[in-house]
Amino acid sequence: MQNNLLAEFGRRLRELRQERNGTQKSMAAYLGCTVSNYQKMEYGQVNVPALTLIALSEYFHVSIDYLLGRSELR
Template identity: 60%
Template sequence: MEKIMLPLGRRLKELRKERKLKQKEMARFLECTDRNYQKMEYGEINVPGLTLIKLADFFQVSLDYLVGRSDDRER
């Protein structure tokens, strides 16, 4: 069975790769385990609101863009 990436996971992966970062580096930034971050990209866990804000600030994109509610990256 093929996994379907949720908009948040797709955006996280896309933004991370644009900055040439590894999942391990993102996990360190978020102070979580590598596996926990990987689960965020795969859409296997619900990401807390404060973590979403931290990620949007880090990538300098709007929260709506990050979660897939908008295609406009501007804040």
């Protein structure tokens, strides 16, 4: 189950970033992490801290449940 959640989170994160024509580098700078760490988020390879989820939710104007694939409502 955890792998599915991480994979869906990564897919949605990538989709939202691309909708805004953002780069992985710009997202890493926004979050204060390395590009490598941000890439791992998009690839569904790392658990994301709660504060990072909140920051992403606010940045993209979507719910955390949407980011995690628990809701289809943005």
